Amino acid sequence: MKYVVGVDLGGTKINAGVVDEKGNILKKASAPTSKTGNRLEILDKIETLIKELNTEYNIDGVGIGSPGFIDSDKGEVLTISGNVIGWSGTKIKQELGKRFNYPIQVENDANAAAICEGWLGSAKDYNSFVMITLGTGLGGGIVVNRDLIRGSHFQGSELGHAILYPNGVECSCGQKGCVERYISGTAVEFFYHKKTGKNLSGEEIFSKYYDDVNAKEVIDKFAMDLGYFLVSLKNILDPEAVVIGGGVILSKDIWWSNMINHYHSLVNDDPGIQILPAKYLNDSGIVGAAKAILNKINS
Numbered sequence: 001m002k003y004v005v006g007v008d009l010g011g012t013k014i015n016a017g018v019v020d021e022k023g024n025i026l027k028k029a030s031a032p033t034s035k036t037g038n039r040l041e042i043l044d045k046i047e048t049l050i051k052e053l054n055t056e057y058n059i060d061g062v063g064i065g066s067p068g069f070i071d072s073d074k075g076e077v078l079t080i081s082g083n084v085i086g087w088s089g090t091k092i093k094q095e096l097g098k099r100f101n102y103p104i105q106v107e108n109d110a111n112a113a114a115i116c117e118g119w120l121g122s123a124k125d126y127n128s129f130v131m132i133t134l135g136t137g138l139g140g141g142i143v144v145n146r147d148l149i150r151g152s153h154f155q156g157s158e159l160g161h162a163i164l165y166p167n168g169v170e171c172s173c174g175q176k177g178c179v180e181r182y183i184s185g186t187a188v189e190f191f192y193h194k195k196t197g198k199n200l201s202g203e204e205i206f207s208k209y210y211d212d213v214n215a216k217e218v219i220d221k222f223a224m225d226l227g228y229f230l231v232s233l234k235n236i237l238d239p240e241a242v243v244i245g246g247g248v249i250l251s252k253d254i255w256w257s258n259m260i261n262h263y264h265s266l267v268n269d270d271p272g273i274q275i276l277p278a279k280y281l282n283d284s285g286i287v288g289a290a291k292a293i294l295n296k297i298n299s
């Protein structure tokens with residue numbers, strides 16, 4: 001049995017875990033992400049986590065899921081639109097390769113979630129599917145015939161930066177009206193604040209759905225926008241399934257049927273695409289990054 005470490009680098013936390021070839025997480029460790037913008041500090045933390053996890057299991061490789069446009073051949077971050085300060089341009093594979101000799105595979109974080117769901121999660125029976133992760137932003141992964149679509153310049157599958165409303169809300173990526181400005185936890189917070197002047201967390205706003213008319217309006221709009229977006233995905237990709245994950249999925253009982261109804265009322269001809277909640281939540285980044293390096297080792 002091979003053991004690898006999967007690392008999930010997020011805006012606030014770095015989560016890592018030892019994963020076996022069956023996808024079981026055997027041990028976990030985490031550290032806060034640096035807020036100073038010092039990339040060496042983040043690399044140090046990743047190194048420390050890997051060393052900590054390697055004390056019990058002799059690991060055979062390291063997979064890393066990172067935000068940003070990722071050149072997965074070279075293991076480099078090309079650009080990033082916020083989230084992890086100072087991380088843009090980091091040669092992750094090269095830098096970590098100076099610190100230890102394990103094989104390393106770097107993937108975009110939403111792609112890692114897609115790998116996880118395609119391996120053991122809600123998309124395991126589908127060859128072609130779209131993964132959407134709804135958290136502070138909206139991440140996307142596109143799998144066609146079991147292969148990730150990365151694009152010609154590693155800028156593909158960035159579903160959160162497709163434009164939903166031309167000339168709409170400004171996005172950290174430099175465009176206006178991006179999907180993630182309307183469909184994400186941050187978007188719900190933004191529009192609730194715009195209506196009420198109150199700064200509540202996405203979680204709090206979702207919990208007020210039945211008691212607060214402003215929360216209801218914001219969440220109903222979110223569900224409708226997601227329905228619109230599903231129509232675009234169907235018409236561009238016609239996948240077998242769309243899997244929706246990320247932290248916002250915890251509140252799905254409030255908006256899921258609304259989203260489905262909007263999709264069906266808006267779409268020209270639904271070919272029977274399966275729209276499914278993800279099976280994995282917080283662990284999808286660790287498991288997906290682990291599978292990315294397992295694929296590399298075993299290829």
Ligand SMILES: [Zn+2]
Nearest residue numbers: 161171173178
């Ligand atoms: Zn954008």
